[in-house]
Amino acid sequence: MTSTSRPRVTIADVAREAQTSTASVSYALNGRPGVSLDTRARVLAVAARLGWSPASAARSLAGAGSGTIGLVLARDPRDLAVEPFYMQFIAGVEATLAPRSMGLLLEVAPTAVAEVEAIRRWHMSRRVDGVLLTDVIADDPRVELVKEIGAPAVVVGDPSEAAGLTSLWTDDAAATQQAVEHLVSLGHRRITRFAAPGRYAYTVIRDAAFESASQAVGIEHDIVRTDLSLDSGADAARTVLSVSRPPSGLLFDNDVMAVAALTAAHDLGLSVPGDVSIVAWDDSLLCQLVTPSLTALGHDVLALGAHAARRLLDVIDGVEPAAFQDATPTLRVRASTGPAPVET
Amino acid sequence: MTSTSRPRVTIADVAREAQTSTASVSYALNGRPGVSLDTRARVLAVAARLGWSPASAARSLAGAGSGTIGLVLARDPRDLAVEPFYMQFIAGVEATLAPRSMGLLLEVAPTAVAEVEAIRRWHMSRRVDGVLLTDVIADDPRVELVKEIGAPAVVVGDPSEAAGLTSLWTDDAAATQQAVEHLVSLGHRRITRFAAPGRYAYTVIRDAAFESASQAVGIEHDIVRTDLSLDSGADAARTVLSVSRPPSGLLFDNDVMAVAALTAAHDLGLSVPGDVSIVAWDDSLLCQLVTPSLTALGHDVLALGAHAARRLLDVIDGVEPAAFQDATPTLRVRASTGPAPVET
DNA sequence: TTGTAAGCGTTATCAG
DNA sequence: CTGATAACGCTTACAA
Numbered sequence: 001m002t003s004t005s006r007p008r009v010t011i012a013d014v015a016r017e018a019q020t021s022t023a024s025v026s027y028a029l030n031g032r033p034g035v036s037l038d039t040r041a042r043v044l045a046v047a048a049r050l051g052w053s054p055a056s057a058a059r060s061l062a063g064a065g066s067g068t069i070g071l072v073l074a075r076d077p078r079d080l081a082v083e084p085f086y087m088q089f090i091a092g093v094e095a096t097l098a099p100r101s102m103g104l105l106l107e108v109a110p111t112a113v114a115e116v117e118a119i120r121r122w123h124m125s126r127r128v129d130g131v132l133l134t135d136v137i138a139d140d141p142r143v144e145l146v147k148e149i150g151a152p153a154v155v156v157g158d159p160s161e162a163a164g165l166t167s168l169w170t171d172d173a174a175a176t177q178q179a180v181e182h183l184v185s186l187g188h189r190r191i192t193r194f195a196a197p198g199r200y201a202y203t204v205i206r207d208a209a210f211e212s213a214s215q216a217v218g219i220e221h222d223i224v225r226t227d228l229s230l231d232s233g234a235d236a237a238r239t240v241l242s243v244s245r246p247p248s249g250l251l252f253d254n255d256v257m258a259v260a261a262l263t264a265a266h267d268l269g270l271s272v273p274g275d276v277s278i279v280a281w282d283d284s285l286l287c288q289l290v291t292p293s294l295t296a297l298g299h300d301v302l303a304l305g306a307h308a309a310r311r312l313l314d315v316i317d318g319v320e321p322a323a324f325q326d327a328t329p330t331l332r333v334r335a336s337t338g339p340a341p342v343e344t
Numbered sequence: 345m346t347s348t349s350r351p352r353v354t355i356a357d358v359a360r361e362a363q364t365s366t367a368s369v370s371y372a373l374n375g376r377p378g379v380s381l382d383t384r385a386r387v388l389a390v391a392a393r394l395g396w397s398p399a400s401a402a403r404s405l406a407g408a409g410s411g412t413i414g415l416v417l418a419r420d421p422r423d424l425a426v427e428p429f430y431m432q433f434i435a436g437v438e439a440t441l442a443p444r445s446m447g448l449l450l451e452v453a454p455t456a457v458a459e460v461e462a463i464r465r466w467h468m469s470r471r472v473d474g475v476l477l478t479d480v481i482a483d484d485p486r487v488e489l490v491k492e493i494g495a496p497a498v499v500v501g502d503p504s505e506a507a508g509l510t511s512l513w514t515d516d517a518a519a520t521q522q523a524v525e526h527l528v529s530l531g532h533r534r535i536t537r538f539a540a541p542g543r544y545a546y547t548v549i550r551d552a553a554f555e556s557a558s559q560a561v562g563i564e565h566d567i568v569r570t571d572l573s574l575d576s577g578a579d580a581a582r583t584v585l586s587v588s589r590p591p592s593g594l595l596f597d598n599d600v601m602a603v604a605a606l607t608a609a610h611d612l613g614l615s616v617p618g619d620v621s622i623v624a625w626d627d628s629l630l631c632q633l634v635t636p637s638l639t640a641l642g643h644d645v646l647a648l649g650a651h652a653a654r655r656l657l658d659v660i661d662g663v664e665p666a667a668f669q670d671a672t673p674t675l676r677v678r679a680s681t682g683p684a685p686v687e688t
Numbered sequence: 689t690t691g692t693a694a695g696c697g698t699t700a701t702c703a704g
Numbered sequence: 705c706t707g708a709t710a711a712c713g714c715t716t717a718c719a720a
Contacts, residue, residue: 010713021691053468057405058713061696077435077646081428082629091421094452106448108438124397259633285426289603302421354697365707402697405712
């Protein structure tokens with residue numbers, strides 16, 4: 001049997017053992033000046049020998065931060081499994097946090113209200129030094145909250161929704177244009193975009209870019225609204241492809257809907273990319289593994305997470321708010337896009 | 345502009361405002377006896393009006409726990425995106441934690457050493473009240489660590505690897521048997537299992553179950569070792585299917601390899617399930633969306649996470665260690681399994 | 689360079 | 705039932 005609860009070792013124990021004061025121990029451990037080289041070495045040795053780590057509660061109570069940042073996942077738990085985004089994002093955040101031995105506190109909030117409450121509670125109880133905000137919508141209550149309570153925060157999304165908070169954005173307009181131009185270069189003259197709900201800031205941006213890119217080259221274009229779900233994508237694709245002169249190029253706002261469209265096209269007796277070409281957002285393993293593999297717009301989410309965390313640490317350190325741009329998503333061309341079919 | 349840093353409201357403020365002592369405020373807030381109904385109401389009202397939340401650092405320093413449990417993800421960040429398991433598991437854990445307003449601290453550790461260090465640091469600094477251990481291997485250093493330092497922990501995995509700690513296991517043997525019997529009932533007489541590395545405890549269990557189930561019905565069977573990666577699965581499948589009399593039933597230890605095998609079979613001119621039937625572990629969206637959809641063994645990971653967290657809270661509360669069984673994975677029959685081809 | 693001591697905001701003890 | 709008051713373990717002036 002193991003000892004049930006061995007005596008806790010505190011800074012006082014270390015000080016006594018190293019024959020110095022608690023102040024010196026504190027200074028030594030935090031690598032601050034004001035301690036002789038000799039004392040510092042002695043303290044560090046003793047601390048290591050005793051296996052002492054400062055109690056985080058005591059430390060943050062005494063004024064240091066909590067050494068933790070918060071991330072609320074505002075999704076239905078069932079959807080989280082479907083989207084690899086968050087897991088990659090989290091891994092990226094950790095890549096920034098771990099070396100500075102900061103922690104990541106997570107919460108899965110089923111509703112917007114729960115989300116706001118989680119952030120408020122975290123901040124009021126000083127459990128976190130700052131928060132990361134993803135999936136920001138227009139007039140997002142979370143943005144208003146963090147501004148109101150003055151919590152350090154970084155908005156992962158367009159600056160237009162950040163209300164002056166530090167934001168980290170990707171150029172979805174440029175990416176959308178890339179996708180349209182790819183289809184046009186293959187000869188497609190009629191394309192349809194299957195868009196996310198209009199409340200997401202990026203939807204508006206992608207919609208506009210899609211319109212202008214299409215108009216610039218003078219092709220027929222249309223936008224269909226979806227809710228990003230598998231069924232929604234399948235239904236919309238079926239409807240769009242069932243008309244007399246269906247579009248030959250389809251652009252989806254996520255990978256799941258694009259895969260659903262693949263099946264829908266197959267069911268309608270259409271070949272991909274023979275009859276219809278498909279492009280997806282959110283490149284993922286799914287895009288690579290389905291047959292035919294999907295041409296997709298994607299970016300390095302791991303890097304995005306790392307970048308976001310870095311910016312948040314800056315904000316916590318008092319750096320002035322600003323808008324930062326992350327890498328633009330790139331188009332990975334695969335088997336689902338090909339030359340447009342000849343008009344009958 | 346918002347106020348930069350409004351004055352912090354403490355328990356003393358609430359006590360003064362409610363014309364009582366801090367002790368009563370503390371009792372009232374925590375719903376403990378020893379406060380008159382009148383005082384309790386007054387305190388709660390003032391607390392709400394002032395928007396006061398107790399500082400978590402002060403609370404845990406004063407003896408309460410940290411109100412946090414820890415989870416270390418011991419995977420290469422790149423792999424995390426591929427596996428929906430963790431995200432679902434986390435969502436489940438949260439489902440248990442959130443109602444008790446407990447937090448989840450996360451760390452993505454690239455190496456086993458980093459993982460052990462994270463747990464040790466968390467425990468020594470009392471940042472977490474307990475930890476959840478997943479992906480346990482034989483003689484897992486994490487298991488030894490938590491036993492040594494006496495940290496409350498729950499092993500998500502077979503009791504044989506838990507060294508007496510509380511564990512939560514699923515009956516992989518029974519599930520494996522189900523899969524084998526499914527194939528046998530379809531007439532398959534030669535089946536191959538594509539297994540995870542032998543260091544995982546579940547590999548040994550599944551191997552044994554596969555052997556005995558196959559022997560029980562007297563069919564040819566073989567086990568091929570893989571590393572669970574896409575490439576590993578593709579290579580192994582290609583090799584196995586290229587021999588003169590290939591097996592007609594394939595059983596994979598995860599979904600990704602099964603999908604890879606689908607492609608491999610296609611490349612070899614074999615039809616699924618016409619020539620070869622495929623069964624996967626770890627049912628996922630991927631299994632449902634590929635063509636043909638994959639018959640798979642799967643379980644409710646969300647529920648598993650919730651269950652694991654519940655057990656950990658029990659351990660933290662001092663409940664004696666024990667082994668608990670979670671629901672047995674079930675076989676979801678889809679399009680990738682069918683009658684065995686007639687022997688030539 | 690060192691040591692002393694005053695907070696930090698709760699909880700818990702123990703007299704009133 | 706109520707209200708002082710002593711921990712809890714650390715950081716940080718401030719003195720020596």
